[in-house]
Amino acid sequence: MKNSSKILIGVGIGAALGGVAGYYLNSKEGKKMQKKVKKQATKMRKEMAKSIEAGKEQMVEQVNHMADFTKEKVNELKTTLNEKIESAVDTTEDLKSKFEAGVDKARAKVKQQAEKIKKVEQNTV
Numbered sequence: 001m002k003n004s005s006k007i008l009i010g011v012g013i014g015a016a017l018g019g020v021a022g023y024y025l026n027s028k029e030g031k032k033m034q035k036k037v038k039k040q041a042t043k044m045r046k047e048m049a050k051s052i053e054a055g056k057e058q059m060v061e062q063v064n065h066m067a068d069f070t071k072e073k074v075n076e077l078k079t080t081l082n083e084k085i086e087s088a089v090d091t092t093e094d095l096k097s098k099f100e101a102g103v104d105k106a107r108a109k110v111k112q113q114a115e116k117i118k119k120v121e122q123n124t125v
Contacts, residue, residue: 024030 025034
């Protein structure tokens, strides 16, 4: 069988099936089926819209929850950071006071040693 014959047979079968489908869809039974399919499609569309809305609401809830959680963690981090900074400032001030006390003590010793040296020099002259 030639390709052209196969094509003609395919076109013929397609035309016949199209004619049968068209006849059926225009019949009383076909119109009932069309109404039923339209009704079912409308019902499915409404259910799908409800599902999408529910999914959207759930997504909004999840986003809000994550935003609240993130804000809470940021606030905790701020508090911890402020506590650490205050502790570092206190430690620095304490070290500064101790250093200054050490410097004053060293000055006093140096002054005392200088006075001793002066006395010794005066006694040897």
